[in-house]
Amino acid sequence: MALVLILQLLTLWPLCHTDSAPSVPPASYPKPWLGAQPATVVTPGVNVTLRCRAPQPAWRFALFKSGETDPLLLREVSSELAEFFLEEVTPAQGGSYHCCYGKPDWAPSVWSQPSDALELLVTDSSSSDYTRENLVRLGLAGLVLISLGVLVAFDCRSQNHAPAGVRP
Template sequence: MALVLILQLLTFWPLCHADITMTVPTASYPKPWLGAQPAAIVIPGVNVTLRCRAPQPAWKFALFKYGEITPMLYRVVSAELAEVFLEEVTPAQGGSYQCRYQNPGWALGVWSQPSDALELLVTDELPRPSLVALPGPVVAPGDNVSLRCTGRLRDMRFALYRVGEAVPLQYHNSERPWADFPLPRASAPGTYSCYYHTPNAPYVLSQRSEPLVISWDGSGSSDYTLGNLIRLGLAILVLVSLATLLVLDWRSSC
C-alpha cells in the first residue's frame, strides 16, 4: 500500500510543479512586449505600471526581475494584456524586467520566450553629461564648429546653454545617447554647457556638464589677415600696371 502511494505521488509531482518550471520554448511561442507607463525612467515616489502584451491570446502571465530566480508574480487573465502596478516606486525597485505568457492551447508547463528586457530606472537625477567641441575648442575664422553633448541614455532631450544667457540656445531630441549642436561662425567663441532630461513628464534631469570654452585661433586670425593683405597688394599692383599701360599708350599717341 505504501509503495502504491509513493508511485502516485511521483506521478502527480510534475503536474503540481508545472507552473514553476519554465520549459524552454521553441520558436513557435513568440515573445511578448513589456513596457512601462508613464515612463521607464522616473523619480522616486511615482506610480509605475508595467504592461506585458502577448501577440496572441494568453491566460497567464509571469513577471521576472533580473537576479531573482522565481517570478515576482503571476497574473491569470483571459486577454492579451496584463498590467502590474508598482505604487510609489523606490530606487530598489529599479532594474531589468522581463515577462512571459502561457497560451491555453499549449502543453502544460510551456511558456513563451521572454520579452526583451525593460530597464526601469528610479532616480532623482540622471548622470552628468560631457560636452566636447568638434573638431576642437579652438576655432579659426570661417571654420565650422559643432558641440556634442553626451549622456548615458538613449531617447533623451538635450539642451545647450551659453554662460550668461538664461534661455537655452538649442534643443535636440535624440535616439542616441548624444546630440550635436552646430554653432554659427560669428557666435562660436564663448563658454557653453549642456544637460539632458527625459522627453516626457514626470521629467528627470541631469546636472549640467562641465563648462567648455570655445575661442578663436590667433594664428588662424593672423593668417587670415595676411591673406587679405596679399590679395589687396596684388589688386593694387594690377591697378598700377593698368595705369602705366594707359599712360604709355597716351604718350605714344601724342
C-alpha cells in the same frame, strides 16, 4: 505477427491520446513585448505600469525581475495584454524586468519565452539637474562658436589689409 502489431499499437497509444498539457510551449509562439509607462527612467515616488503584450490571447502573465526565479507579479487575464503596477517606486525597484505568458493548453508551470529585458532606472535626481547641465554645455558651445567666428573675421580682415606683395 498479430501480437507484434498489437504491442506496437499499445506503445503508440499514449503518444497519440494524451490528455496532459505539454510541458514546453510550442516554438511557434513568439516571445511577448514589455514596455513601461510613463517611462523607463523615473524619479522615486512615481507610479510605473509595466505592460506585457503577448502575440495572441493568453490566460496568464508573469513579471520577473532579473536574478529572481519566481514571478514578482502574476496576472490571470484572458487577453493579449496584462498590466503590472509598481506604486511609488524606489531605487531598489530599479533593475532588469521581463515577462512571459501562458496558454490554457500548457501545463501550469510552463511559460513562453521571455520578453526582451526592460531596464527600469529609478534615479535619485531626474530632469532639472540634466537641464541645468545641458544649458551650461550649450552656453559653452555658443561661446566657442562666437570665438571661432571672431578669429575668422580677424583673419579675413588682416588678409584684406596686407601689402600687395605679401598676398598668396
